[in-house]
Each structure stands twice: as C-alpha cells, then as structure tokens.
Amino acid sequence: MHKIPRIALVIPCFNEQEVLTQTNLTLISLIKHMIASNEIASDSYLLYVDDGSRDNTWNLIEKFAIEEPVVRGLKLAANVGHQNALIAGLEAVKDACDAAISIDADLQDDIEAIPKMVAEFKKGYEIVYGVRSNRDSDTWFKRESAQGFYRVMNNLGVKSVYNHADFRLMSAEAIKDFLEYDERNIFIRGIIPLLGRTQTSVHYERKPRQAGESKYPLKKMINFAVDGITSFSVRPVRLVFFLGLGFMLVALGIFVYVLIRYFGGETIEGWTSLMLSIWFCSGVVLISLGIIGEYIGKIYTEVKHRPRYSIEKSI
Ligand code: UDP
Numbered sequence: 001m002h003k004i005p006r007i008a009l010v011i012p013c014f015n016e017q018e019v020l021t022q023t024n025l026t027l028i029s030l031i032k033h034m035i036a037s038n039e040i041a042s043d044s045y046l047l048y049v050d051d052g053s054r055d056n057t058w059n060l061i062e063k064f065a066i067e068e069p070v071v072r073g074l075k076l077a078a079n080v081g082h083q084n085a086l087i088a089g090l091e092a093v094k095d096a097c098d099a100a101i102s103i104d105a106d107l108q109d110d111i112e113a114i115p116k117m118v119a120e121f122k123k124g125y126e127i128v129y130g131v132r133s134n135r136d137s138d139t140w141f142k143r144e145s146a147q148g149f150y151r152v153m154n155n156l157g158v159k160s161v162y163n164h165a166d167f168r169l170m171s172a173e174a175i176k177d178f179l180e181y182d183e184r185n186i187f188i189r190g191i192i193p194l195l196g197r198t199q200t201s202v203h204y205e206r207k208p209r210q211a212g213e214s215k216y217p218l219k220k221m222i223n224f225a226v227d228g229i230t231s232f233s234v235r236p237v238r239l240v241f242f243l244g245l246g247f248m249l250v251a252l253g254i255f256v257y258v259l260i261r262y263f264g265g266e267t268i269e270g271w272t273s274l275m276l277s278i279w280f281c282s283g284v285v286l287i288s289l290g291i292i293g294e295y296i297g298k299i300y301t302e303v304k305h306r307p308r309y310s311i312e313k314s315i
C-alpha cells in the first residue's frame with residue numbers, strides 16, 4: 001500500500017466516568033503501538049464525543065486531551081443519543097482522517113479487531129464491519145431480543161449486517177456519503193449497507209462491559225428498534241392492507257350467514273354476529289390508525305428538520 005492511513009477513533013460517551021480512564025489507557029497504548037509499527041500515520045488520534053453526560057465524563061476527556069496530544073474531545077450541549085453522538089463525531093473527523101473507526105466507550109468490542117480493520121482498509125475496503133462471533137457475554141434477554149430484532153428487520157426487507165453493532169471502519173469518503181443522509185430518525189446500521197462501495201467484515205468476541213452500566217435500558221432498546229423498522233420499511237402499512245382484506249373476507253362470510261338466518265326466519269338472532277363484527281372492526285380500525293399514526297409521526301419529525309446536535313465546545 002502506498003500511503004500510511006491517518007485513522008480517527010470515534011468514541012461516543014454518555015455518563016462513562018467509571019470506565020473512561022481504563023478505556024483511554026487501552027486505546028492510547030493501542031494507537032501508539034500502531035503508530036510505532038507504521039500501521040497508521042503518526043497524526044492518527046482518538047476523538048471522544050461527550051453526549052451530554054451529567055457526570056465527570058467531560059472533565060476526564062479534558063484531562064486526557066491535556067495529557068496526551070493524540071486525544072481530542074467534543075462536548076455536545078445535550079444528550080442526543082448514541083446514534084446522533086456518533087454522527088457528530090464522524091462529521092467532526094471527516095476532513096481530518098483517511099478512515100474513522102467508531103467504537104463504544106465500554107470496550108465491549110475487542111480492540112484487537114482494530115488493526116484487522118485497518119489491514120482490510122489498506123487492502124482497499126472502504127467499509128469494514130466489526131461482527132461479533134457470539135453473544136455469550138450478553139444477558140439472555142439482550143441476546144434473544146437483539147436476535148429477534150435482526151430477524152424481524154430482515155423479514156421486513158431492511159438490509160442490515162447480522163450481529164454487527166456500531167463498531168466499524170469507514171473511509172472518509174464513505175463518511176461523507178453517509179452524512180448526505182439527512183434524515184432525523186436515523187438508524188445508522190440500516191444506512192451503511194446502502195452506501196455500497198467495497199464492504200467486508202472482521203470477526204471478534206464481544207466481552208462484557210468493563211465498568212459502569214448499560215446506557216441502553218429496555219425503553220431505549222425498544223425506541224431504537226421501532227426507529228429502525230419504521231424509518232426503513234413500509235411493510236407494516238402493507239400488512240394493515242392485507243389485514244383489511246382478510247376482514248373483508250370474514251365480513252363476506254358473516255353476510256352469507258346472516259342471509260341464511262334471514263331466509264330461515266330467525267332474524268332476531270342477528271345481534272350476536274352484529275356485536276362480533278363491531279368489535280372486530282373497531283379493533284382493525286384502531287390497529288390501522290396506530291400504524292398509520294406512527295408514519296405520520298415520522299413525517300412530522302422529518303418535516304421539522306431539527307438540528308441533530310449542537311456543539312458546546314471542542315478541544
Ligand atoms: N451512548 C451515548 N449516548 C446515549 C447512550 C449511550 O453516547 O444516550 C454511548 C455509550 O456511552 C457507549 C455506547 O453509546 O459508548 C453504547 O452504549 P452501551 O454500551 O451502554 O450499550 P450496550 O452495549 O449495552 O448496548
């Protein structure tokens with residue numbers, strides 16, 4: 001390969017004071033080692049994006065940046081969520097690197113995969129996914145819910161890389177392409193495969209969180225899943241349509257039944273079937289409204305075009 005690439009590691013952090021010092025030591029020694037062995041350029045660096053933490057996270061980042069010139073920091077003015085924090089970081093590094101690698105602050109993702117990603121990049125791959133070979137370190141619930149989610153996504157026709165989170169390398173050009181996706185309800189994992197270019201994966205074992213606790217409680221996980229599905233797939237709407245067709249058929253059956261009872265001279269008994277159909281139809285109408293409402297909600301937030309984040313300071 002001709003040129004030694006300049007790499008930026010982008011690390012979103014939200015209330016990570018328990019784990020950040022260890023993370024920083026580990027990443028700095030990795031990056032220095034890779035610089036020393038000429039795997040990456042000497043002006044490669046780490047960028048911590050503080051996603052509106054309420055604890056000591058930003059003070060730590062400032063301290064790291066003063067102590068070590070390879071460390072940079074970006075403080076978002078408020079908590080905007082992992083995905084938006086990541087976008088803020090990518091936006092910040094896009095003109096100051098050849099490729100950027102995004103990794104979680106808790107280092108659950110094996111940093112040994114980073115040199116492998118860089119090696120793939122040097123081979124010419126512009127997007128390299130970190131894919132975990134198993135989920136043994138996750139709780140039963142997290143594992144099952146995540147795998148169920150990937151299955152649903154696939155069935156709904158959303159391309160996404162199985163068992164890949166947001167641990168990936170992207171070339172500066174791929175990042176610029178990605179940033180053209182200007183939607184507010186963003187599900188990064190669903191967009192990257194759409195970018196095309198040359199893509200590959202490296203595999204690693206995912207470890208348990210080193211310290212602190214997961215910043216993705218059930219509520220955020222559900223929001224994330226709903227976002228992922230509704231911002232990529234219109235199949236739920238089609239499902240409603242087919243549900244409607246099904247109910248038309250049922251209604252036809254009821255109609256035939258009512259006619260038979262009518263000609264049999266037992267008209268009073270129609271009450272039961274009437275009640276049944278009223279209940280069923282109301283159910284269908286409500287489900288349909290719920291789903292359509294979800295999409296209208298999307299249109300609403302899309303139309304508002306709120307900024308994804310606002311930067312308070314950078315160092
Ligand atoms: N994170 C963030 N903003 C948030 C929530 C999480 O920047 O609102 C970061 C967090 O600091 C971590 C990454 O996103 O670096 C992944 O979060 P976590 O490890 O808690 O998720 P899990 O691994 O449990 O899915």
Ligand code: MG
Nearest residue numbers: 104106108209
């Ligand atoms: Mg984690």
